[in-house]
Amino acid sequence: MKVGAKEKTDEDFVNDLYTTKNYFIQLFGLENFLINVNKHHFIPKHRILSSQEVTDLLNKYNCTVKNLPTIKRDDPQAKYIGLRLKQICEIIRENITSGITVHYRVCVN
Secondary structure, three states, rough: OOOOOOOOOOOHHHHHHHHOOOHHEEEEEEEHHHHOOHHOOOOEEEOOOOOOHHHHHHHHHHHHHHHEEEOOOOOOHHHEEEEEEEHOOEEEEEEEEOEEEEEEEEOOO
């Protein structure tokens, strides 16, 4: 090791593996297993869209991926469903007054 060189953190190492070798690795701390975020009643249902659904979505709303709102890769629900960078997820919220609303988000770093 060179003098003054900083050691890579775990997150940098994992990001390096993803960009160079396309390995998808998620690191979870023990605090992530204390509660199941998918079963909480305040958390809406998330799911990853297929490539066909993405093209249909972009054509339907006449937009690009850059126009979509974002969701962080380390968001607890994004981690739970295994959302990767640049993938789009569908969020279905149920509300007593407004009924069911659907939102779309693109995963960013």
